[in-house]
Amino acid sequence: MAKEPDRKKYGGWIFFSLVLMVYVLLGITHPEEAGIALEFFSRVMLQMLPVLGLVIILFFLVNLFLQPQWIRKNLGRASGARGWVVAILGGILSMGPIYPWYAMLGEMRSKGMRNALVAAFLYSRSLKPPLIPLIIYYFGIHYMLVLYFYLIVFSVLSGMAIEWLLGSKPEVVGKKS
Amino acid sequence: MSILSGENRLTRQHIIASARKAIGTFINLLPIILGMVLLTSLVVTLLPEQISAGLFGNGALLDSLTGAGIGSIAMGHPLASYLLGGELLGSGVSLIAVTAIVVAWVTVGIVQLPAEALMLGSRFAIYRNVMSFLAAVMISFLTVSTLQLFEWL
Numbered sequence: 001m002a003k004e005p006d007r008k009k010y011g012g013w014i015f016f017s018l019v020l021m022v023y024v025l026l027g028i029t030h031p032e033e034a035g036i037a038l039e040f041f042s043r044v045m046l047q048m049l050p051v052l053g054l055v056i057i058l059f060f061l062v063n064l065f066l067q068p069q070w071i072r073k074n075l076g077r078a079s080g081a082r083g084w085v086v087a088i089l090g091g092i093l094s095m096g097p098i099y100p101w102y103a104m105l106g107e108m109r110s111k112g113m114r115n116a117l118v119a120a121f122l123y124s125r126s127l128k129p130p131l132i133p134l135i136i137y138y139f140g141i142h143y144m145l146v147l148y149f150y151l152i153v154f155s156v157l158s159g160m161a162i163e164w165l166l167g168s169k170p171e172v173v174g175k176k177s
Numbered sequence: 178m179s180i181l182s183g184e185n186r187l188t189r190q191h192i193i194a195s196a197r198k199a200i201g202t203f204i205n206l207l208p209i210i211l212g213m214v215l216l217t218s219l220v221v222t223l224l225p226e227q228i229s230a231g232l233f234g235n236g237a238l239l240d241s242l243t244g245a246g247i248g249s250i251a252m253g254h255p256l257a258s259y260l261l262g263g264e265l266l267g268s269g270v271s272l273i274a275v276t277a278i279v280v281a282w283v284t285v286g287i288v289q290l291p292a293e294a295l296m297l298g299s300r301f302a303i304y305r306n307v308m309s310f311l312a313a314v315m316i317s318f319l320t321v322s323t324l325q326l327f328e329w330l
Binding site: 011012013015016018019020022023026033036037038040041044045048052056059060062063064097098099100102103105106107109115118119122123125126128131134135137138139140142143146147150151154157158161162165166 | 323
């Protein structure tokens with residue numbers, strides 16, 4: 001098994017350390033603002049805890065059930081129209097913060113998922129069925145229908161454009177381009 | 178077709194290996210989540226709470242670009258974009274600008290860019306976000322034009 005590139009392995013911790021350093025500096029210069037930001041952070045993390053628990057379970061299930069050959073068949077180069085439908089529906093139904101989904105998509109892409117379908121999945125996250133009543137309340141049903149139509153169209157277009165620019169194979173993460 | 182077949186049948190070793198891999202992936206992800214939430218908290222605290230409606234009213238294209246720009250750097254639940262969009266619309270901001278905000282809010286992520294680049298590659302993240310920004314501007318025009326075409330506006 002190839003050794004994981006250091007930048008990928010430690011990149012997250014380096015980033016986290018840099019953010020902590022910003023907080024330390026802010027704590028020295030503007031302690032009140034740092035306190036408010038930390039209070040906000042605590043509130044958000046408390047809300048996120050159940051989601052993070054769900055994320056570990058999803059990671060486990062992906063590793064357990066989604067084998068590379070299944071991903072290659074349904075989301076790989078030869079997946080055709082079915083791949084687009086699976087990716088867009090997956091994006092629409094995906095819940096919670098975006099960060100766990102980046103990791104999940106990175107994992108699935110390393111097992112054969114197309115770049116185009118990763119981009120389509122991320123774009124289609126803009127469609128939020130639970131928020132439809134709110135959109136209709138503010139903007140009307142016609143606006144919601146038209147906007148959602150274009151969001152689906154652009155999910156496909158953004159996927160096609162990404163693949164045209166990058167190809168279908170994953171970029172080597174952690175390597176300088 | 179079965180998801181698991183042949184040598185990939187569920188075995189004790191396979192379950193343990195999957196659990197280990199899931200925990201390992203999550204541990205790698207944890208500093209990014211913590212860092213991003215800390216960063217988000219900082220920006221929310223330090224940036225002004227309200228976006229001035231005075232930013233708009235400079236023609237459809239500039240309004241759309243401004244809206245997409247605001248949506249791109251904004252963060253938080255998409256619910257907030259609809260609430261803000263609805264309020265801005267009520268205060269006289271054009272539907273094109275509001276649509277650009279709402280679409281860019283959920284499709285472009287300047288704040289999330291470092292995390293996306295770390296996990297999906299920097300070229301992928303930059304290309305995707307630039308395209309999503311342009312798409313937000315296009316969608317704002319297409320949505321309003323379509324509504325006008327069908328006289329739904």
